[in-house]
Structure formats: C-alpha cells, structure tokens
Amino acid sequence: MKKNISDxxxxxxxxxxxxxxxxxxxxxxxxxxxxxGFKDEDFSKPIIGIAxxxxxxxxxxxxxxxxxxxxxKGTNENGGKAIVFNTITISDGISMGSEGMKYSLVSRxxxxxxxxxxxxxxxxxxxxxxxxxxxxxxxxxxxxxxMNRAAVFVYGGTILPGCLTNPASANNGKxxxxxxxxxxxxxxxxxxxxxxxxxxxxxxxIPGPGSCxxxxxxxxxxxxxxxxxxxxxxxxxxxxxxxxxxxxxxxxGAAVVEMLRKGIRPRDILTKKAFxxxxxxxxxxxxxxxxxxxxxxIASAANVKLTIDDFTRIGKRVPVxxxxxxxxxxxxxxLVAIGGIRPLMKTxxxxxxxxxxxxxxxxxxxxxxxRDVQPYPNGQQIIRPLDNPIKKDSHLVIFYGNLASQxxxxxxxxxxxxxxxxxxxVFNSEESALEKxxxxxxxxxxxxxxxxxxxxxxxxxxxxxSPTSAIMGRGLGKDVALITDGRFSGGSHGFVVGHITPExxxxxxxxxxxxxxxxxxxxxxxxxxxxxxxxxxxxRRKTWKSIKPRYTRGVLAKYAAHVTSxxxxxxxxxxxxx
Numbered sequence: 001m002k003k004n005i006s007d008x009x010x011x012x013x014x015x016x017x018x019x020x021x022x023x024x025x026x027x028x029x030x031x032x033x034x035x036x037g038f039k040d041e042d043f044s045k046p047i048i049g050i051a052x053x054x055x056x057x058x059x060x061x062x063x064x065x066x067x068x069x070x071x072x073k074g075t076n077e078n079g080g081k082a083i084v085f086n087t088i089t090i091s092d093g094i095s096m097g098s099e100g101m102k103y104s105l106v107s108r109x110x111x112x113x114x115x116x117x118x119x120x121x122x123x124x125x126x127x128x129x130x131x132x133x134x135x136x137x138x139x140x141x142x143x144x145x146x147m148n149r150a151a152v153f154v155y156g157g158t159i160l161p162g163c164l165t166n167p168a169s170a171n172n173g174k175x176x177x178x179x180x181x182x183x184x185x186x187x188x189x190x191x192x193x194x195x196x197x198x199x200x201x202x203x204x205x206i207p208g209p210g211s212c213x214x215x216x217x218x219x220x221x222x223x224x225x226x227x228x229x230x231x232x233x234x235x236x237x238x239x240x241x242x243x244x245x246x247x248x249x250x251x252x253g254a255a256v257v258e259m260l261r262k263g264i265r266p267r268d269i270l271t272k273k274a275f276x277x278x279x280x281x282x283x284x285x286x287x288x289x290x291x292x293x294x295x296x297x298i299a300s301a302a303n304v305k306l307t308i309d310d311f312t313r314i315g316k317r318v319p320v321x322x323x324x325x326x327x328x329x330x331x332x333x334x335l336v337a338i339g340g341i342r343p344l345m346k347t348x349x350x351x352x353x354x355x356x357x358x359x360x361x362x363x364x365x366x367x368x369x370x371r372d373v374q375p376y377p378n379g380q381q382i383i384r385p386l387d388n389p390i391k392k393d394s395h396l397v398i399f400y401g402n403l404a405s406q407x408x409x410x411x412x413x414x415x416x417x418x419x420x421x422x423x424x425x426v427f428n429s430e431e432s433a434l435e436k437x438x439x440x441x442x443x444x445x446x447x448x449x450x451x452x453x454x455x456x457x458x459x460x461x462x463x464x465x466s467p468t469s470a471i472m473g474r475g476l477g478k479d480v481a482l483i484t485d486g487r488f489s490g491g492s493h494g495f496v497v498g499h500i501t502p503e504x505x506x507x508x509x510x511x512x513x514x515x516x517x518x519x520x521x522x523x524x525x526x527x528x529x530x531x532x533x534x535x536x537x538x539x540r541r542k543t544w545k546s547i548k549p550r551y552t553r554g555v556l557a558k559y560a561a562h563v564t565s566x567x568x569x570x571x572x573x574x575x576x577x578x
Contacts (some may be wrong), residue, residue: 092551157209221290289487299305330381403530446480
C-alpha cells in the first residue's frame, strides 16, 4: 500500500480502494474492472470517481458529459485512475408551476444518496462532482460532507444570455433568460404581450448549455461552494461553453489526487468560518433565498452548527454590492467578463469581512488563493464599491412573528420597499393562486398566501417562480406581497417571504389565516405578523384539521416522512431513529 508523508502524519493514498482490489481474495473485483478500462498498473493508483450529472433533461446539464471526460483526464494524468459515473438531475425551469416541481428539492437528497452509494460501494478514494442545475451543488456537497473523502466540486457554468432579434417586437435587442419567459406569461395575461410576442420570447431565451443566467440559485450556490473552499478558484464564474471551464475540470481531476497526497478532507475545509464566508459572499452578490436552505443542509451533513440566525448576524454587517438579475440589471456572463467573483472576494477579505485562514481544496488558505487577484476594471458598473452599496445590509431577511414562530426567509432588495401591509388572499396550492393572479383577481394591497406547499405538506417545498413572475409581469411587483411555506426560485423578486415555519401541514399559524386577515411584513424589524388576536387564533385552531397526505407511496412519501422543517434545511437524515 502506497503511503505519503504530510505534516509529520502518515497519509494513505488508497484508503478505500486498497480494501476493494488488493490481494488474491479480491481477484473477482479486479476481474470486473479490466473490462471497464483498468490495466494491471491501475490497481496501485487511487481510484477517483467522476460524478457527472449529465442528461438531456435540461440545458443546465446537457454539456456535462464532455466536462466529465476532462476531469477524467486530469485525474489520470496526475497519478489517479478515474471512473466516470452518473447521478440524476431534474429541471426546475421545465417543472416549475406543475406537480413535477415537488420532486425538485427531493432530488437534492437523491443526488446526495446516489453519490454516496456509488462512491461507497466502489471503494473510491476520492471524487470530483460536476453539477449544473441548482440541486446538483448542495446534493454533491452533502455527500462530500457525509463521506469525508477527498473531493472537489466543479460548477458546469453559466448560460449565455438569449437575445430577441425581431425588429417588430417591443423586446427587440433585449437580453433574455428563463425568468424573462415566466414574466412574459404575466405580461401576456395582462394583455401587454400578444401570442406572437410570447412565442418570440420563449424561442430566444435559452441559447444553449449552462445554468440560468442571473444570480439565481445555480450561480448563487456555485459562488457559495467556491467561498466554502470546495471548488477551485473561479470555478463559479465561467461560461458553460468555454476553454476556461474545460481547464477547470482537468485541474479539478488533478486536485483530488493532490488532496489525497496532502491528507486534506472535506470536513477540514467545511468549518463554521467557511460557512460564514459562504454567507458573506451570497449576501454581497444578492443571491437566492435557497442559499439559506442549502447551506443549512450542507452544514448539517458536516456536523457544523449553523442556524438561520447566523444569516441575520452576518447580514447586518455585509452589504449587497452586485447589480445582478433578477432584481438588478446584469447577467452572470457579464460578471464573468470582468473577472467573476474573485475580485469581490478580495475586496471583502481586505475589509475584514472574510476569514482568510480557511483551508481550500487547493491546499492553500482562502487568503493565499486571493493574494494576487486584481481588482475589477475601471468603469465597470456590475459590482459596487463598499462605500456605495446597493443595500447597506443583507437582502436575505430572517423574519419572526406570530406567522412564523420558527422563522421565515425573505428576499428584500429594498426596491420594493421595506414594509408591506395588506389583506390576505389565501390559497391551498400554487396552481390555485397562479390562476387568480393571471385572471386579474389579485389586486393592489393583497398579500397572496400560498400554503400546504412546505417540505412535508407539498411535499417537496415547491418554488413559487410562476406566481411571483406573474405578479411582476402584471405590473404589481410593488403593490402585492406573496408569502408561503414553500420556497422561491432564485429568479423570484418582489415583496416575497417564504420558508414560513412551522408549515401549514403541521399546524403552523399560516394554516389558520383567512381571507381578509391583515398581514404586516416589516423588513427593518424583521417581523411578519398576522393581525388576529391570540384568542381568535386559538378558536380557529380547535376546528383546524390538516390535509391528508398527498402521496402515500414512492419517493415523495418517503421524503415527507423523514424531512425536517425548512428552518433546519429540510434535511432527511437528522435524528433518524435506528
């Protein structure tokens, strides 16, 4: 068995594969590996998995098979023996607004479980995971944290913007992305866009491979993973189809072998300070509310104590600096063109807002990886200076109140205001709410309440991009609020609050709301209040009954039976009764 010495400790380069393939008694295992490309000399090398999320289910992942082959090359050229395998991916953009979206968050757990299953069964010493659509990233990181084997994450990269080139269209020359299509649906319902105009938008918005092109959940989580130290520098800010992304994959394959040589494992990297760095970067970028859910889940897998209140603590001192979609002007590819997130991270480090002593997969500290990073070019408008922020503190607001005794998460940029008072319009599903938004029933001053869409009640905690986009498309973004025990896409914007806990299914106060009830959302006080007396709520609770489980067999039923609340990351393996 080959061994290496690092920092005075003896490091086993083949801690798992040696058990699987060494010795006469393991001849059958070796026999199975010759047909898939092993040669005699490969059995003395570390076995490195390349977990690919390739499929033609979604453009986010349609190119990842080619990226996986580059990671395989990088591993093999650096003394490892790579094995490429697949895990699943789903498409939020396609399933959004339908029953299929209930499988979205569930897929995070399936991805984590499947990577763990293959890596564990195959005795892999380490692995690279390559993901595009946004559940791929937390799913892969959860597996990495659980298994604690040498691992590097590679982001599949951002899509390029679409562009409408129809001189007859009011949107001619406008950059488009998937959110443009969802908002066009609202414009169409409001009579602002005809059938031809809607068709023009839908056919031009997605030009090729890559993840959704704003600071939506995929780009948010890719940035968070880089800030955690679990991907190579700049992996989060590269176009999906680019020489830079191919090189990133080759270097990641090599980096895992180096991690084995140096004895670095994921939990050496995934510390409380690393999660604080990730939160800081997500806030500065104006990232998705899903980052709260996913970082909590990754931290849980890494046995790091992280709570929703850490987002408030850090958010009080970190400003929003990036003018990126959905609430801002620019696409992720525009940020790529001026240097990605590294100059922003260097700014945050120099200001004392990042922990520079955190270890990364490179073997260097975060400060060492940022030492030679150059500032953004003069005149760029995408990233603001610290003394001229878009918002002086976090846009991710953790709310508490009688509507959310265990917390809720809002995405308040300030553009929609910091306080909203209105009357409840209550719906027990996303579809019923969307119907009334599109037909004009929802009016100025309404607070749309969508419930029984939580982790257990949905089950699966669907994202409410369709209703929030319809509100924006109808021009009601500043006049209508939306709250839910479900969650939001990174593409959602407006006065929205999700992750309300306890959820309706388990008897949270959101289950007791009636049409016309006054609701106040105060982002400065971080409160969300139902203006109904305690006595009245108690009377309502006596007559309340939860809905019957919507699924009693299959993956959704298993998920609903095990999932924790959104305030704990909606994880499925916490406090299992064994």
